[in-house]
Amino acid sequence: MKIFAFGSSIVSSYWNGAATYYRGCYKYLARRGHSVTFAEPDAYGRQQHRDSGDFSYVESVVYRPTIDVAAMLERAAEADVVVKHSGIGADDELLEALVSEMGAERPVFFWDVDSPATLARMRANAGDPFRQAVPKFDAILSYGGGPASRDGYLQFGARAYYSIYNGLDLETHHPVDPDAALRCDVAFLGNRLPDREARVEELFLRAAELASGASFILGGEGWGDKALPKNVRWIGHVPTDDHNRVNCSAGMVMNINRASMADSGFSPPTRVFEVAGAGACLLCDDWPGIDDCFEPGTEILVIRRAEDVVQALRKYDEKARKKIGTAFRERALRDHTYDLRAAQAEHAFIESLERRSGVERAFPTAERVEQPA
Known part of the structure; x- marks a missing residue:
């Protein structure tokens, strides 16, 4: 054809x-x-x-x-x-x-x-x-x-x-060695868009303010003139072939849907599956239908407010995060390629x-x- x-x-x-x-x-x-x-x-x-x-x-x-x-x-x-x-x-x-x-x-x-x-x-x-x-x-x-x-x-x-x-395309998104220059507790990659900015402010930036002892990395275009907490480092546009390095270097990776997508639900973005391919632990914003794709608490961690991010940082150590990331990857390979x-x-x-x-x-x-x- x-x-x-x-x-x-x-x-x-x-x-x-x-x-x-x-x-x-x-x-x-x-x-x-x-x-x-x-x-x-x-x-x-x-x-x-x-x-x-x-x-x-x-x-x-x-x-x-x-x-x-x-x-x-x-x-x-x-x-x-x-x-x-x-x-x-x-x-x-x-x-x-x-x-x-x-x-x-x-x-x-x-x-x-x-x-x-x-x-x-x-x-x-x-x-x-x-x-x-x-x-x-x-x-x-x-x-x-x-x-x-x-x-x-x-x-x-x-x-x-x-x-x-x-x-998920496992040929392009998969585990790689962590990069010391990208080590952080939480990473989020996403362009600055009006339909998403308020959600980023709550789930990512306010979480960084509350967890002042943790390190956060923000990637994506448009954030250059945004006031950021001192523990947030903006790294600009990240090409897709560098996503693996970011995902595998962060303790947890965050997904934040745009408001229109979150309201309609049933819209898992590419970022979710890229993180799954890396076998990283995902902090995912809440939206209808997410549990049709992955099991909350076992394969992903669902966050609804900044305090949920802080709690996850305290509750899940490296071993627990790895276990969740492994289950996340296995489910993606089975059902979502x-x-x-x-x-x-x-x-x-x-x-x-x-x-x-x-x-x-x-x-x-x-x-x-x-x-x-």
Whole structure:
């Protein structure tokens, strides 16, 4: 199967939290025998901050925003299926309209990496053109959002909906030797975003103030002018190929979802699975559906306020943290690999192709919910 996908970037994680997700899904789709072309705009300095790594499993095409859109659509027309990812950051509205119209000739998919935000946008604006595009796609794929995301898309006329969660690629996220320069009690990697900052202030920064004798590392863009406690060290952007060193050097690693994702729930971000691959002990903010992925108290530690972080630092010694991290990794390897996610995406594509030809077949490993007639 020839797959053509429009996305933010597969070669750069700079201001692009979806990079790991794209890489995992498309690498393992390629290993299942599919040909993948991934088109990304030259925008936001991402091409100037490309990650090291082998991305030869896809044909990576970098295009000029707006100027090269027509040429990219001509190339996409040669594929068996065409995917438009959300949040590219350049020509999104144009691509959503034009890719949805390509559905007259071939299956087209909208693959959402931030469904709560997309749905909120449509609900807030009755004139949002994406409202008219949703029913034209063969299916909506989403990396999270659970029942709220599914029901929201069905209300906007989606033909079918599939959940394709983030996952673990053990080839890229795995245990490494700790780096003395990155040793700390708690590490958090995340860009500064309005939808997450208040949660970072409570769970990470206030926890650092309360645990003044502990050391904290903050990674990610945008924090340069933020007032930080004295025991918090900001290390700036951390490329994905350095995440293992950070995860394996910290006593505990923290995950903090954006507020929209936390409210909808069922949205485990890439960071969760990267930490799992490293076998590190995770302090995870609370959201609905987290226990569908990992067992709180045994495989992860759930935190709801700064005091929970302080208590975890006191309660769990190095041996206990290692035990939790090991169980965390084993569960991810069993239930949450990108090989499994790629199989689910493949099922979505094949099922949509068969639906067009009048063939129905159930795939138990892929969630699909069609809009009632």
